[in-house]
Amino acid sequence: MFEDKTLLVTGGTGSFGNNFIRLALAEHSPSRVIVFSRDEKKQHDMRLALADERLSFVIGDVRDAQRVDSAMRGVDFVFHAAALKQVPSCEFFPIEAVRTNVLGTHNVLEAADRCGVEKLVVLSTDKAVYPINAMGQSKALMEKLTYAKARETGARTKYCAVRYGNVMYSRGSVIPLFISQIKAGKPLTVTAPKMTRLLLPLAEAVRLVTFAMEHGQQGDLFVRKAVSATVEDLATALLKLFATDNPVDVVGVREGEKMHEVLVTAEEIGRSQEYEEYYRVPTEGSHNYESFFTQGKLSAAFAKDGYTSANARLLSVDEIQDLLLELPEVRAELDSWAADKGGDQKVRLAA
Numbered sequence: 252m253f254e255d256k257t258l259l260v261t262g263g264t265g266s267f268g269n270n271f272i273r274l275a276l277a278e279h280s281p282s283r284v285i286v287f288s289r290d291e292k293k294q295h296d297m298r299l300a301l302a303d304e305r306l307s308f309v310i311g312d313v314r315d316a317q318r319v320d321s322a323m324r325g326v327d328f329v330f331h332a333a334a335l336k337q338v339p340s341c342e343f344f345p346i347e348a349v350r351t352n353v354l355g356t357h358n359v360l361e362a363a364d365r366c367g368v369e370k371l372v373v374l375s376t377d378k379a380v381y382p383i384n385a386m387g388q389s390k391a392l393m394e395k396l397t398y399a400k401a402r403e404t405g406a407r408t409k410y411c412a413v414r415y416g417n418v419m420y421s422r423g424s425v426i427p428l429f430i431s432q433i434k435a436g437k438p439l440t441v442t443a444p445k446m447t448r449l450l451l452p453l454a455e456a457v458r459l460v461t462f463a464m465e466h467g468q469q470g471d472l473f474v475r476k477a478v479s480a481t482v483e484d485l486a487t488a489l490l491k492l493f494a495t496d497n498p499v500d501v502v503g504v505r506e507g508e509k510m511h512e513v514l515v516t517a518e519e520i521g522r523s524q525e526y527e528e529y530y531r532v533p534t535e536g537s538h539n540y541e542s543f544f545t546q547g548k549l550s551a552a553f554a555k556d557g558y559t560s561a562n563a564r565l566l567s568v569d570e571i572q573d574l575l576l577e578l579p580e581v582r583a584e585l586d587s588w589a590a591d592k593g594g595d596q597k598v599r600l601a602a
């Protein structure tokens with residue numbers, strides 16, 4: 252579907268953008284891929300690393316409607332990945348989260364319609380579901396803007412969303428943190444041993460977004476099913492993989508975090524379609540006020556529970572180890588660790 256088409260990725264130099272763009276260039280024969288982002292150094296590095304003449308780079312901020320508009324001319328498909336996604340910074344500066352995640356998204360959605368973009372997918376997170384922190388709250392509003400735009404009659408663009416949980420080994424997340432603690436011989440700082448998170452390799456997140464772009468109907472939300480792990484088991488799995496016995500310090504739940512994350516609400520799951528790997532949650536109806544006041548649905552089927560990190564399949568420590576070993580970054584960390592420790596360790600790890 253991307254053959255000879257023009258794609259635009261906002262936040263294109265981030266983890267998602269980098270991986271998606273590599274895949275798109277290698278396998279989908281687009282005529283042009285536009286990377287829209289703020290950081291010239293990251294764009295420079297990406298230009299050198301990918302060295303592909305189909306790539307073009309636009310410096311801009313989604314907060315700047317004019318910039319977004321001019322970047323979107325002639326674009327067929329938009330992947331909206333630009334966001335403020337750190338919980339603490341959004342908590343301290345919520346207006347910045349509003350500017351980027353809410354108003355920035357508004358600019359992107361409007362520009363797509365004006366420029367006749369065929370389809371657009373916004374990237375959301377489990378933290379947008381029953382949100383308790385400003386990052387999640389602004390992402391929840393980002394989703395609402397997307398569904399509202401999808402409901403508008405005469406919208407030329409198809410608007411879809413995806414949600415996924417924690418991307419394994421993403422920058423600043425717990426897996427690289429635990430590995431750096433292991434390597435430094437420090438205790439592993441576990442917040443709450445029984446806290447659970449849905450774990451997704453980045454390649455799966457990319458597949459989800461591509462699937463949504465290919466199959467999404469107007470206003471659809473796609474959610475990737477994922478496996479879940481407790482933080483305690485994640486720490487144990489890493490200690491076993493690195494064959495070390497660093498102590499584990501329980502440091503307590505951090506501000507703005509939940510014990511368990513929700514990926515699909517009980518309210519949404521009743522109207523969703525379940526596939527082997529995905530949930531598809533269609534948007535609710537048209538632009539109709541009555542359905543909010545007088546036209547209820549007798550058949551509304553609320554599930555008892557949604558789809559959460561507490562009821563998804565919980566991995567054993569061995570299974571977490573296997574999943575970690577599938578990540579090239581973890582394998583590279585193990586290799587460098589083994590090299591530092593000398594040949595014996597390398598042989599032991601290989602065995």
Ligand SMILES: O=c1ccn([C@@H]2O[C@H](COP(=O)(O)OP(=O)(O)O[C@H]3O[C@H](CO)[C@@H](O)[C@H](O)[C@H]3O)[C@@H](O)[C@H]2O)c(=O)[nH]1
Binds near residue numbers: 338386425440443
């Ligand atoms: O020193 C630590 C740090 C984290 N955790 C736990 O590990 C899990 C995952 O933590 P982390 O990798 O920091 O992810 P989250 O806090 O779930 O959210 C992160 O990942 C989200 C999605 O990628 C981003 O949007 C957030 O900004 C970012 O904080 C959580 O249960 C944490 O409590 C620990 O046990 N010890």
